[in-house]
Amino acid sequence: MNSFHKATIVFLVYLAFATVADAAQPISSQIEHAARAQLERQLASAGLSEPRFELDVVAARPAPPCAQPVTVEALDTRQSARMRFVARCPDPGGWRYEYLVRAKVSALVAVALVPVAANEPLTNDAIALERRDITNVPDPVGDASLAAGQSSRRVLRAGDILRSSQLAAPILVKRGEQVVMLARREGIEVSTSGEALDAGGRGATVRVKNNASGQVVRMRVTGVGTVEPLEAAVIR
Secondary structure, three states, X not given: OOHHHHHHHHHHHHHHHHHHHHHHHHHHHHHHHHHHHHHHHHXXXXXXXXXEEEEEEEEOOOOXXXXXXXXXXXXXXXXXXXXXXXXXXXXXXXXXXXXXXXXXXXXXXXXXXXXXXXXXXXXXXXXXXXXEEXXXXXXXXXOHHHHOOOEEOOOEOOOOEOEHHHEEOOEEEOOOOEEEEEXXXXXXXXXXXXXXXXOEEOOOEEEEEEOOOOOEEEEEEEEOOEEEEOOOOOOO
16 A cells, blocks of 8 residues: 555544544534523522532444534433433434533522521521532522521531421421411401420421310411411401
8 A cells, every 4th residue: 555545544644533523512512502591590590699600411433424503401400410301303314312411500608607506596687698519509598688597407517508308397386386377357256275296497386285175276387486377267
């Protein structure tokens, strides 16, 4: 084989690889664009302040050329650190390749400034907004005012990120304690005492035993030691 033929073969091999690389690059850009749009929607929906993220598109191998525009769709975006997308070539006998996108996400989120015991109400002085890596935090609280007054279901250490799933309204009615059963109707207010058979925070439905009649009714917690009927009715 003479030098001309060798040079021609080398050039054709180079051209083939270059074509594949050129085809793969726009697809990676499409994948990154789709992942970026998905993350922006998720972060906006979560109400987080000043979110920032970095993306890394991972492909097992370069995609072959496609004569028609490649379509991209999300397969699984529940975890920002491991999002899956698929690219499809609509050519006859086209291909389907999956891509993995790893994202690193940060935002201003509510954190505990001091240790807080479980079920202890959070005060404004105990909460601050700080920029944190939330890549692996599924439900961070982005508004400190939403956490104030709530309590954590677990012990919080100083610096812990507050999570929506771990916060609850403080217990205002405790099981076994005496409560005021208050009903209002057409300007008339009637109250009596009862025993709470359940514990609950504001808005929770609890069972209450009327001390006078012995009747057990379901009522809504409205304040500390105070409940009201689920429907407007006079207490009997």
